[in-house]
Amino acid sequence: MSASRLWICSLLCLAFGVPVQAEDDPQAALKARLARVQALRAERPGDGLLAYYQAMTHASLGDKAAALAELRALKGRKLGLVPSPGLGFDALWADADFQAVRQELAADEPRTPDAPVGLRLPDPKLIPEGIAHDARGKRFFLSSVALHKIVVVDAKGRTKDFSRKTDKLDAVLGLAVDAPRGVLYAVSTNGFEDSNKLARRNAVLRYDLRTGKLLGRLEGADALQFNDVAVADDGSVYVSDSAEGSLWRLKPGEAALARFGEKGSLRGANGLAVGQGNALYVTLSTGIARVDATTGEAMRMPQPDTVMTGGIDGLYWRDQALFGVQNSTNPGRVIRVALAADGRSISGMTVLQSHHHPALDEPTTGTLVGDKLYVIANSFVGRYQADGSLKDAASLKPTLVLAVPLQR
Secondary structure (H helix, E strand, C coil), X not given: CCCHHXXXXXXXXXXXXXXXXXXXXXXXXXXXXXXXXXXXXXXXXXXXHHHHHHHHHHHHCCCHHHHHHHHHCCCCCCCCCCCCCCCCCHHHCCCHHHHHHHHHHHHHCCCCCCCCEEEEECCCCCCEEEEEEECCCCEEEEEECCCCEEEEECCCCCEEECCCHHHCCCEEEEXXXXXXXXXEEEEEECCCCHHHHCCCCEEEEEEECCCCCEEEEEECCCCCCEEEEEECCCCCEEEEECCCCEEEEECCCCCCCEECCCXXXXXXXXXXXXXXXXXXXXXXXXXXXXXXXXXXXXXXXXXXXXXXXXCEEEEEEECCEEEEEECCCCCCEEEEEEECCCCCCEEEEEEEECCCCCCCECCCCEEEECCEEEXXXXXXXXHXXXXXXXXXXXXXXXXXXXXXXXXX
C-alpha cells in the first residue's frame, strides 16, 4: 500500500533501519535517516534512488541547497524519479527553484502512449488499494481502504459489495485469487489508523469464490501492518508486513500464519510475487528482494545503475519477468523488470506506462489479465487520514483502472 503519504517519515526511517523517533524528536529521526542513506550510498555510489531519498531527507531537514544539489545530479539519468506532492518534499513545494528542477526531471522520461481505461467504478470515496481477477467468473475484485469492504465488478461493469459488514473488516489492502482452490484472500489492517492505539488488528481473510462465504480469518497477532498477499502454486500463502519489514507465511495444512525468515530483514516490504519454482519476490523501498522459499533468507537483487526499481507497490511475475506499479518515487508508472536467467538479479527495465498519463494519481496495484496489467490508476490513498476521514473529499473522482499492455 502507498501508506507513505500517511506516515512518510516513520516508514522511511524503518526502511533504512532507523528507530522511529518522530513523535519525540523528528529532527533526530531525520538526521539518523540521513546518516543511514549516506552509508548505503558509500556501498552503492551509483544508486540514483538513494540520491533521491537523500534529497528528500535534506528537504525535510530544511536544507534546500543540499536537496536541490542531489536532485540536479539526477538530471539526464532518466530514472523516472520525479517528486510528487505529499511525498517528502512538502517544505520545498512552493519554491520556484525546486519546481524548475522537478519539471526537468519529469521531462527526462519519454512519454509512452496512454493506456486505455479498462474499468470505471462509480464511487469516488471507495479509495481502492488492491485488485484481483477471477478468470472463471470473468470479474474483478477491488479492496476499499476507506469503506472497509471488498467490491466485485462483473463482466458488464456492474459493481456491488462482495464482503459483508459482519466480516468486521478494517482497511482492506492486498487481494489474491487462488483459482485452483477457489479462494479469494484479502488483507485487513488498522496498522496505519488511530484505532490501532487501542487494539492493533491484522488479518488475512479467506472467501469462497463461488459463494462469497467467509471461510476463515488468519490473525497476525504480533504483526504491525499487513499489506500484500500472494499464493504459491503449492497453496502456500505469503503476507508482507510493511511496518515491521517482515514476511509471514501459511503453509498447506497449517492453521496459523507465522513469520517466515528473519524479522525485519525486508525493510519497506510491500508487493509480493511468486515466480517459477515458488521463487518469491518482495518489493523494498530501494529495490526488489528474492526470498528463498525453503529458508526464508532474503537478498536484495543487484541491478544496473541505469535501472530504478524502488518504490514499487504492486508486483507480479510472468514469463521470467516482473511487472511493477511504482508510486512513491514519482506520480506513478508501470514497469517491466527483466531478470537474469537464474532469476537472482535484474538485467534491465522497460517503462510500460510513463507518469504522464492524466489518470495517474497514486496508482497502487494491478492484476494480470491476458496480455495486459489492469492497474488502479487513481487510488487517492493519500487522501485517507488516520482518523478515517478523507481530505478534500469533494474533489475526489471515480476510480479508473487502466489496461496497460505488457509489451512496448
